[in-house]
Amino acid sequence: MKIRPLGDRVVIKRLEAEETTKSGIVLPGSAKERPQEAEIVAVGPGGVIDGKEVKMEVKVGDKVLFSKYSGTEVKMDGEEYTIIRQNDILAVVE
Amino acid sequence: MKIRPLGDRVVIKRLEAEETTKSGIVLPGSAKERPQEAEIVAVGPGGVIDGKEVKMEVKVGDKVLFSKYSGTEVKMDGEEYTIIRQNDILAVVE
Amino acid sequence: MKIRPLGDRVVIKRLEAEETTKSGIVLPGSAKERPQEAEIVAVGPGGVIDGKEVKMEVKVGDKVLFSKYSGTEVKMDGEEYTIIRQNDILAVVE
Amino acid sequence: MKIRPLGDRVVIKRLEAEETTKSGIVLPGSAKERPQEAEIVAVGPGGVIDGKEVKMEVKVGDKVLFSKYSGTEVKMDGEEYTIIRQNDILAVVE
Amino acid sequence: MKIRPLGDRVVIKRLEAEETTKSGIVLPGSAKERPQEAEIVAVGPGGVIDGKEVKMEVKVGDKVLFSKYSGTEVKMDGEEYTIIRQNDILAVVE
Amino acid sequence: MKIRPLGDRVVIKRLEAEETTKSGIVLPGSAKERPQEAEIVAVGPGGVIDGKEVKMEVKVGDKVLFSKYSGTEVKMDGEEYTIIRQNDILAVVE
Amino acid sequence: MKIRPLGDRVVIKRLEAEETTKSGIVLPGSAKERPQEAEIVAVGPGGVIDGKEVKMEVKVGDKVLFSKYSGTEVKMDGEEYTIIRQNDILAVVE
Structure with a gap:
């Protein structure tokens, strides 16, 4: 991996529609915000972000739901790839 | 359950209209925001969210009111399912 | 009572116009925001809300003024019933 | 007095125009915000408001200027009467 | 002086155009915000304002620049007179 | 110097275009915000500003870039002259 | 380098399109915000920024992605050159 995210950012790779189907997550076509499934490929060090202690709760390889x-x-x-903040991750899919 | 919510998020399953009637909650059709009834199916670990200590007050199986x-x-x-933050839960129905 | 409000929320029941007259509170018809009188039927536990310690100052049975x-x-x-945060209660009517 | 204001709120009674003249305060008719004179009839307990310690600096009977x-x-x-937060009081008239 | 400002507020008296010329301050007629010169006639006690410790840095008699x-x-x-917060004072003219 | 800035404010004097050329800074004519070069002529004492400790990092005589x-x-x-907050200074030119 | 950035600011030099291709980063032409690659040429001292301790995580010579x-x-x-805050840097490219 060639990108090292700063702070509480993580680098994720979106999972294709087929893989989404395999893991059993189907995203409904409603008018509300729909999350996307992705795999984490790099995790920032966390630490003090905006003056607040942030501990990273995800690790490389985790499948996660995030807002597209x-x-x-x-x-x-x-x-x-997509670079997002950990706080924008909704949940880990296990 | 295959989704592990992060931080102060919880995963809830909306209760159908019939079940809503059974528990005695009827949501009025006024112009104001109307909450919906749901059952909690997964609860995040809480902890420091946005630099503030958040303790989870709900548990799996709780019936709750939340803004739809x-x-x-x-x-x-x-x-x-719906993924929401604990702070968006209005009350537990007992 | 079947609703247990979370955090600093309280459940109130609006008082009818006649009861409002009895307690001596008349709400003027001005263009400014007019509060409503209500009775508290359930009080949340308070505690740390948004990372700040909130102590509940009202109790079940209190007559209160709140913004409608x-x-x-x-x-x-x-x-x-109406579910509001304690901070939206203006005053207790004694 | 039948209203007990919560937190840092105070209940004030606006002073009539004649009384305003007596105390020597004349509010100019400019385009800027004009304060009004009032007398305090009830003072909340103060304490921790929005997670911050608020000490009440006014007392019942004080003549104050506030934004109308x-x-x-x-x-x-x-x-x-008017229910306002102490922070909306500009000054005490002595 | 009959007004006692609360918190970090100060009461100031605007200086007339002639006095402005004497002290050497000329306010340019540009499109940007132009400050005005004034003399302080009353100073609040400072203390904890919005939960933050505020120490008063000005005193009665100071000539100050403030946004009109x-x-x-x-x-x-x-x-x-004008009642402003200390934070709206730009500088003391010496 | 006759102006003593309060808090974290500094008084600066814009440098003329010729002087800008001498120091080697040329400000491009793009659509983005363009900083201006100036010399500091007075520095406030710093201290607790909005409840936060601010240490002054600039001194009289510094050439600085700031948003015009x-x-x-x-x-x-x-x-x-221009009165700005230290936080609006982008960099010191050495 | 003749510019010393203040606080948590860094001075960066945008990398040309050819160099971008060499390092393997291609910025897609989507409607979403596209980051740019740059090299850091000066780093501020960090310290207490807006009352919060900021530690600089980047150093001179780092290749970084930032929002254009x-x-x-x-x-x-x-x-x-571009002067940005460290928080606007998304990631270091290694």
Whole structure:
């Protein structure tokens, strides 16, 4: 992995629709905000963020749900990633 | 349950209209915000959220009232759930 | 009472216009926000709300003034109630 | 007095125009916000308000200046009062 | 002086244009916010304001620059005054 | 210098275009916010500002870059100055 | 380097498109915010920023991703730089 996120940021890779189906998560087509499933590929060190102690609760390899409207997209070595803050992760899918 | 919510989030399952009637809660059709009844199916660990200590006051199985405009909907194994923060829960119905 | 409010929330029952007259409170018809009189039927435990210690200053049975634009309405066993935060209560009528 | 204000709120009674003239305060008719003179009739206990320690600096009987756009009006036993937060009081007139 | 400002408020008297010229301050007619010169006639006690310790840095008699858009105007004994917060004072003119 | 800025404010004198060229700073004509170069002529004492400890990092004579949209302009003894908060200073030019 | 950034600010130099390609980062042309790659040329001292302890996590020479909409552009000795806060840096590219 070539990106080291700062602070409480994590780098995630969105999972394709097929993989989403396998894990049993189907995102409904309602008008409300729909989360997306992704896999974590890099985790920032946490620490004092905006003057508040943030402990990272996720680790590389975790499957997570996050809002598709949060974060910043980057493409690296031909693959697309998203950089988001840990607080924008809704849940870990186990 | 396959979703582990992070921080102060909880996963809830909305109760159907019939079940709502059984428990005696009827939600009026006024112009004001109307809460919905739901059952808690997963509870995050709480801890320091946004730099503030949050203690979880609800547990799996609790019937709760929450604003239907809060939270994020997900569908899992054919069932629909909502992920909300504990602070968006108004009350526990006993 | 079947609703247990969370945190600093309280459940109140609005007093009817006649009862309002008896207690001597008349709410003027001005353009400014007009409070409503209500009786408290359930009080949350208080504690740390949004990371701040909140001590409950009201108790079940208190007659209070509150802004009619605050809170969430619920109907239970045929009766209408409002769930509000203690901070939205203006004063106790004694 | 039948109203006990909560937290850092105080109940004030607006002074009439004649009384305003007697105390020497004349409020100019400019386009800027004009304060009003009032007498304090009830003072809340102060304490921790929004997680911050608030000490009450005014007492019953004080003549104060306050913004006429702040607070909530109530009528009690035929008299009109205003409930405001101590922080909305500009100054005590001595 | 008959007004005792609360908290971190101060009562100031605007200086006339001639006096402004004498002290050497000329306020330019640009489109940006222009400060006004005034003399302090009363100073609040400071203390904990909005939960933060405020120490008063100005004293009665100080000539100060302040934004003419801040504060509340009052007229007392035929003289006009402005009540502002210490934080709205830009500088002391010496 | 006749102005003593309060708190974390500093008084600066904008440098003319020629002087800007000499120091090697050229401000591009892009659509983004462009900083201006100035020299500090007076520095406030710092201390507790809005309840937070502020230590002054600049001193009289420093050349600094600041946003031309921040601060308040005053003219004194025929010279124009700007009063800004230290936090609005981007960098010291050495 | 002739600019010493204050507080938690850093001075960065945007990397040209060719260099971006070499490091393997390609920024997608989507409608979402696209970060830019840059090299850090000066780092502020950190310390207490807005009353919060900020520790600098980046150093001169780091390649970083940042939002192209953040920061302030300056031109110095014919080269263009951007001054941004450390918090606006998304990640270090290694």
